[in-house]
Amino acid sequence: MLVIFLSLLLITGFSTAIAQQRNSSNISLGSSLSPNANPYWLSGSGQFAFGFYEKDDGFAIGIWLEKIRQKTVVWTANRDNPPLSINVTLLLTNDGRLVLEQEQGQQTALTNNALFSASSASMLNTGNFVLYNSSSNIIWQTFDAPTDTILPGQPLLAGNKLVSSSSETSHARGKFQLIMQHDGNLVQYPSDIPPKANDYAYWDSKTFDARDNISLNLDRNGQLFLRNLTGIHIKNLNGQGNTSDNFSLYRLTLGFDGILRLYSHRLDQDNDNWSIEWSPSSSNCDPIGLCGLNAYCTVKEQKAVCTCPPGFDFLDGRQPDLGCKRNSSTDGCTSKNGETVDILQELGRVEWEDNPYSILSLTKTECRENCSKDCECEAALFKEQECRKQKFPLRFGRERQDNSGTTIIKVRFGSSNTTQVSKRRKKQQGMGVLIGSSVILAFAVGILAITGILIYRCRVREYKKIKNQGNDGLIEEVSLRSYTYGELEKATNGFTDEVGKGAFGTVFKGVIDNGKTLVAVKRLETVVAESEREFRNEMKAIGRTHHKNLVKLFGYCHDGTNRLLVYEYMNNGSLADFLFKSRRKPSWEEKTGIALNVARGILYLHDECESQIIHCDIKPENILMDEQKCTKIADFGLAKLLMPNQTRTYTGIRGTRGYVAPEWHRNLPITLKADVYSFGILLLEIICGRRNVDVDLPEEEVVLANWVFDCFEAGELDRLVKDEQVEMNKLERMVRVGLWCIQEEPSFRPTMKRVVLMLEGTVEIPAPPSPTPFSSAM
Structure with a gap:
């Protein structure tokens, strides 16, 4: 009987497999799709489609439910890539490769089965897109590479994970992940937290003793369960499912909000509705990391809402989930007439990441007093007679209904939250202070009037002086001085003291103002046909740039x-010189300060000038240092300018090899992101104290960018700084910033505003992908 049963089972399984293949679309070699003609291949039932769907202002490749009017996407290829243009083609080539072909003919493989050639492909009724070899065996399938969703019959194997989308409308990788761990536990984490960091898990199946080779499974009846290799069910997660319902389609999706939900959709009803059948989360604020730094999650009208604690405002009011920043820059631990400039405010039932620098056994009153007197203490988490003192930023804030204790926050005096406190203090002032203020006010008005008269007379004299001097004595800070060639020849002693030479010309040391002021005179040696107009336009713009991290331009010469x-x-x-030649190498604190100063200088050029400026040649030689070792950006006066209504420009290649962005070499539009790339290379050089290419090093270390990413992926960042004393979390933050900046695709790179926020520690930084393009199974 056993033999007969097994034979029947084998025949049934084989018949089912044949039926599944017949109920699918068979795609032959040479077939192709394009967004504007034949955009997708349907499954045999017409329920699922594989191909191009609209994404932002372009297209993406994915799988979706075609019979639902509002397409539900269940899988996306290369989900972090920018939208594709209408002129691309998806091709199953005659030699058995599935490739994306650009308009210029460039091909990119969409699968990682380079050792095997496909003979055909199929969009199965299960929602699985597969490639077959000549023996009709599956050699690649989308079920092996899930994005944020699994379907019935699609196991999530040990070591695999689902990663949430970034928003309701974007399928790029988001903030959360569901991992089927090798210890048998199914766990939800924030995406930027290393696996098995159990303190940051916000849900798990509690099967951590089930060992390896456990998989998460969803059957066609909607039952969700964990199973081992022998087929034994380790744990049912949502009961028994619905065995009598043959008209529902199920999917398990990790939402952009971090909530795992099992959905069902009735196939026999003409609507787009999905019903939630099960979720392990009881609150929309359960996911850790839903809100950014210094923000906490609250539930309002059954929706998760990010909120700022006292003394903080949103980084961007339009995107509250980015986090919060202090609304006052006043330093603490200062006082005036014995009165503290800080006040303490309390926040109840909010849970934060537990990262104290000091833990004390105190009452709440004692905890408040201790934090108030401690200059290091910026917040304290008080619970069960324990005072856990913290520094900003606070992270992973969530409102909890259980006893999560009290958050004591030190609010800077003068911020918007302390206005009413300030008013109360003013009302407490005596009548004597009021009379004294009146006397002082009258005296001040008299002084102001006398000062105004003196300033007026001084201005009249200066105006006459400028008028008499013509174009030679414009007031400093108002405009640039125009020098004659003879004046600068004299100032530089006939251009004899050369101090440097760059791509744009030679620099000479000189003196002006009767020997009182040292200057650097750069003589431009290459003049192009349109240089006169370009030169005057750039001088006009530079006259309006003033920033502490930019080398100050005193004047110019346009003489013949x-x-x-x-x-x-x-x-x-x-x-x-400081990084590569000096005997005294910069300390880690100096390195971080240098990086932040350079970033702020570039941010000023990009966002805070009246005319945006692309520097085009960010490199260590163009970062100069004053007497206090303050870094300042030079040569920005020779960069290409962008008018206010422009975002990109075409131009000849500028910059220095090794620092120029890839788009320079492809004749693509040059945007502000070209400077971001150069800054990223510079940042990695600052971190590691070496050039971006060094052929004297071992082969794997020759190209700095590649070596840094390899060390980052391997968790060996200590190799980058050798014996230097560095806090590893701060090192990793800077490395992440650098790797994001040098992404080959410009749209992947952050803006300089975002770079500054990341370096300051104000916003979180997700794990960066490889800086160079790569093909994967997605």
């Missing part, structure tokens, strides 16, 4: 064919 620039003299050389 001579073009010269007069800068402030920086007597501590360049960042290249």
Whole structure:
């Protein structure tokens, strides 16, 4: 009987497999799809489609339910890539490769089965897109590479995971992940937390002793369960499912909000509705990391809402989930007439990441007093007679209905939250203070009137002086001085003291103002046909740029064919000297300060000038250092300018090899992101204290960017700094910033505003992908 039963089972299974293949679309070699003609291949039932769907202002490749009007996407290829243009083609080539072909003919493989050639493909009724070999065996399938969803019959194997989408409308990787761990436990984490960091798990199946080779499974009746290799059910997660319902389709999706939900859809009803059948979360604020740094999650009208604690405002009011920043920059632990400038405010039932620098056994009153007197203490988490003192930023804030204790936050005096406190203090002032203020006010008005008269007379004299001097004595900070060639020849002693030479010309040391002011005079040696117009436009814009991290331009010379620039003299050389030549290497604190100062300088050029400026040549030689070792960006006066209504420009290649962005070499539009790339390379050089290419090093370390990413992936960042004393979390933050900046695709790179926020520690940084393109199974 057993033999007969097994034979029947085998025949039934074989028949089912044949039927499944017949109820699918068979796709032959040479077949193709394009967004504007034949955009997808349907399954045999017409329920699922594989091909191009609309994404933002372009297209993406994925699988969706075609019979539902509002397409439900269940799988996406290369989900983090920018939208595809209408001119691309998806091709199953005659030699058995599934490739994406660009308009220029460039092909990118969509699968990782390079060792095997497909003979055909099929969109199965299960929602699985597969490639077959000549023996009709599956050699690649989308079920092996899930994105945020699994379907009935699609197991989530040990070591695999679902990653949420970034928003309701974007299928790019988001903040949360569901991992089927090798220890048998199914766990939800924030995406940027290393697996098995159990303190950050916000749900798990509690099967951590089930061992390896456990898989998560969903059957066609909607039953969700864990099973081992022998077929034994380890645990049912949602009961027995619905065995009598043959008209529902199920899917398990990790939502962009971090909530895992099992959905059902009635196939026999003409609607787009999905019903929630099961979820392990009881609150929409259960996911850890839903809100950014210094923000916490609250539930309002059954929706998760990010909120700022006292003394904080949103980084971006339009995107509350980015986090919060202090609304006052006043330093603590200062006082005036014995009165503290800080007040303490309390926040109840909010849970944060537990990362204290000091733990004390105190009452709440004692905890408040202790934090108030401690300059290091910026917040304290008080619970069960324990005072856990913290520094900002706070992370992973969630409102909890259980006893999560009290958050004591030190709010800076003068912020919007302390306005009423300030008013109460003012009302407590005596009548004597009021009379004294009146006397002081009257005296101040008299002084103001006298000062106004003196200033007026001084301005009249200065105006007359400027008028008499013509174009030679414009007031500093108002405009640039225009020098004659003879004046600068004299100032530089006939251009004899050369201090440097760059791509744009030679730099000479000189003196102006009767020997009182040292200057650096750059003589431009290459003049192009349109240089006169470009030169004057750039001088006009530079006259309006003032920032502490930009080398100050005193004036210029436009005398015949001579073009010269007069800068402030920086007597501590360049960042290249400090990093690569100096005997005393910069400390880690100096490195972080240098990186942040350079980033702020570039941010000013990009976002805070009246005319946006692309520097085009960010490198250590163009970062100069003054007497206090403050870093300042040079040569920005020779960058290509963008008018207010432009976002990109085409131009000849500028910059230095190794620092120029990939788009320079492809004749693509150059945007502000070109500077972001150069800054990323510079940042990695600052971190590691070496050049971006060094052929004297071992082969795997020659190209700095590749080596840094390899170390990042392997969890060996300590190799980058050798014996230097560095906090590893701060090192990883800077490495992540650098790797995001050097992404080959410009749209992947952050803006400089975002870079500054990341370096300051104000926003979280997700794990970066490889800086260079790669093909994978997605």
